[in-house]
Amino acid sequence: MHLSILESGTEEKRSPNSEWRRVVRGLRKSPLAVLGSVIIGILIAMAIFAPFLAPYSPTKMRLSERLSPPSSRHIFGTDDVGRDILSRVIYGSRISLRICTVVVGLTIGIGTILGVTAGYLGGWVDELIMRISDVFLAFPALILAMAIAAALGPSLDNVILAMVVIWWPRYARVARGQVLVLREIDYMVAAKALGVSGCRTFIHHILPNCISPIIIQATLDLGEVLLTAATLSFIGFGAQPPTPEWGAMISLGRNYLRDNWWYATFPGLAILVTVMGFNLLGDAARDVLDPRLRRSP
Amino acid sequence: MLRRSLLVMLSVALVAAFSLTVLASSEDGVLVFGATGELRTLDPHVSVDNNAWRAIYYCYDRLVEFKLGTTELVPGLATSWDIADDGLTYTFHLREGIKFIDGTPFNAEAVKFNFDRLFAMGLAPAGTFGFVDKVEVVDDYAVNFVLKEAFIPGISSFATDQGCIVSPGVMEHDVAGDWGQDWLAEHSAGTGPFFVDEWTHGVRVVLARNDSYWGEPAKLEKVSIRYIPEAADLRMLLETGEVDIGEKLTVDQIEAMKGTSGITVFEAPSFCCHYVYMNCQRPYLNDVRVRQAISYAVNYDGIINDLWRGTATQMRGPIPVGLVGHDENVFQYQQDLEKARELLADAGYPGGGFTLKIMHAPVIPEWRPMALVIQEGLAEIGIKLEIESYAWATLRDKLNTGDFDMSHGYWTPDYADADMFTWYWFYSQNWGLAGNRSWYKNVVMDKLVTQSRIEVDPDKRLALFQGIQWISVGDAAYLYLLQANYQIVMRDWVKGYVYNPMLLNMPNFPGMYIEK
């Protein structure tokens, strides 16, 4: 009973729901954000319907047709072992989405738990977690990822693991920051005074309020995650053949760029467009939520 | 602010345009070699890397040398040599009146110093002379090598990069008993036609002509070996003429450059063999029928004609064409899926139904597509092949510990003898990196390969090699894929290039020149 009083009192100011509505409203006004959403929509559709969209199997080789230029038979041409590049780009969307969702999902999970714990408990726990996150933030991200991938052996799973290891502190920081703000807010103090259990406060108040800044951060990160994974694959620490990963495709295609431009170009465009989609969306979402911009004329 | 930034951008563009006039002004006496591999040390007693040998080799001389373009041995720093009847002692008679570039005289003591240094440091190049027991100075210009056991091909080891004779003067640079390693890693101290003039790490090594060379002086004033990590970049530089000659480009790149005006592609057979190790100690692969089935399942034509675009020859047993001992009648596997399936069924795996893994390393870009073709062939007979790529060091470690099913590999001989392919590949004491990378053991084979090392009669030796080749094909411990052609791309104005199959990646800089 007493809780409902608390909630109604804060609904207007801090409800994640109203915040979301505002974000969606804001996004609809921005043409760039709409463009971003469309791109991501297409990507997801491509990943889901890959078997229906791809004209060939992404791994079927035809040595006699290797390095064929784009034609009606192979719209994006073929690669150095005669696989259809269009089909590989289409199936590659699955790999990209998998990398993005797993990395961002795991980092959000780990980061939020650690961040909220740090912020809520404070004291030495906070100190410890934050110092560890400092270390990871001072690390040149790509180099750490390379070291992990080199150490564990190159594979997509190890790339994902490496990226989770370098990315979690960002979310830990965001989550902790939110908790610290919330801790000072009256209703938390009130909740404490009223003897609401810590756990309850945590689940009902702290977590929901952390979610929106974290989602924004995640949207912004998705593009970077994808690009980092592609870079790792490019250097040779990522996806293994015959996985149709876009970065790996560019890496293999780079020696062919001079004579067989299609090999590296289409996967390159796929990365560019997809990352751009994530970035446009993330950018717009951030603008809408940026408190300093709200006041602007 | 805006105007200023525009100004800056404009001036950058101007600078760039202006720079064109400065570009491409290479001098005639300087050869620019583009290398995609980076060298790490210039010490011949440390390095076992062709990229470094390219820079090292012509800064030194050796007791014996390969005759230009052949595997035949001719006098070098030694004017002649005798091999004792029991094959246990080599005596070298040394050339007189030669000085190292640092002024130290060359004599028997200097030769002994080199082998002392090599063995005391005990690094990989020392392994090439593992058959040497001790080195004795006979007089100022004669030196004896006493061997642990007779070793027929031993003499040609002295012509390899590991046999470079370094000046004893390097001991002046000795730091804490390191035999001058730190210093020699970045300098040269030989009697050769060139010396190391400059090494800017990660950029280039510049060799300059040794004007006091005792033999015929080099034609070029300088050789600048530029490090270009990306093959795509190297190709661009060759096309614009900024680089005169370079390697390695991919087969497809070279194929595309053939016929480009101003570009010459040199191509010749080499002893470089690409093959696949099949770990005989692993389940499935420990059955000879499975290994034979795999050998029948591979699309050799696709690999050689499509991937390698015909710039390779399918291997016929372990000894490559061109080496004495090669038997052109040895059985050669061809893709025969029916036969492969039968053999699998014989072995108790009708329809396959098991999974194997194959390792490759991205440093050899040809391996990945080859692995894909093998994967496809094995899929036809029901074997699932997973491809794994590893860092070079990790791959080697796994080979050495036997922690793999199948792996890509290549082999180039250190000395021009079939022994490099038989003893190393099949002797069961050589399991792991040493050479028997299929972890193969056959008692008969063990006898044959050790016998062939010491057999003095050439005809008997040939018969031994023949036996080895037939057994090795039947036992199918390796997947005998291909013997690659050596290809190098150069500008038309590069003259005097002579290829030597024993000195892969090490062009004859002293004889080369530029004629524009």
Add this chain to the structure above:
Amino acid sequence: MIIPIVLGVLSITFLISHIVPGDAAQLMAGPRATPEIIERIRRESGLDRPLYVQFGMYISELFKGDLGKSILTRRPVLADIVDYFPATFELTTVAMLFTVIVGIPLGIISAVHKDKILDQLSRLGSVIGVSMPIFWLGLLLMLFFYVRLGILPGPGRITGEPPAHITGLFILDSVLTGNWRALVDSLSHLVMPAFVLGYAVLARVVRMMRSSMLDVFSQDYIQTARAKGLREGSVIRKHALRNALIPTLTVIGLSYGELLGGAVATELIFAWPGMAHYVVGSMRTLDFPAVMGVTLVIALVYILVNLLVDISYAFIDPRIRY
């Protein structure tokens, strides 16, 4: 504060480097080395000792200024870094200058024309940059400007003779020695890699500049200045810019880390003999003393750059005094 972070960075790298399934001693000995040779090297390099002892040894050597020896070059890692660092530093610094010089005006334009077509264009342009796979853009540009058009030089830092070695920074060295040919040569080699690298972080600067300008615009004193009848241009220059620069500076400092990361791909594509390039080579061959050294230096540079950014606030914002 710096020391514990650096120690943390080092211990993580060290840990990672020792779970690698590659035998460092085997690596040092090279192929076809006998087991005795390998065993001796293992003993001499202390590779047979427990991990924490090895780490302790490393740290104590570190405090003496010794970063250890590279497994492959057998040279002191510090010497290698001294060779490779200037190239990276020059590249990232020029890339950063590019970002600042282009990014700040773009941000201002965006802010002044908020939500109009110019704003959308400048944002789209910078978002494309941050979304572009660096290695792909680098390849395309080189193919076009070097091979096709021939108006920009190809891979590498310089085509002709490098300037006399003083600092290792080619621009600085050629200015110091008055070697104008080398200056032009090395500057023209910087155009593409610096552009590619800088373009990747441009979006952050534009975005930050735009939002802080908008923030400043809404402040009372700007409204006052406008009310006084000052022209818009002078309002922006005299009042808004200074205040908007501070948050942008922070972002630039943070972006430096990303530049260092982006340098990996850039250096590979442009055959740039820098540290990132060196570290990729070391990583591929599992030469971990080299990897540790580079990680240390990069972490230090990153921390220092951010410290510098903090200090530079004092010059821009008179309210902050150190």
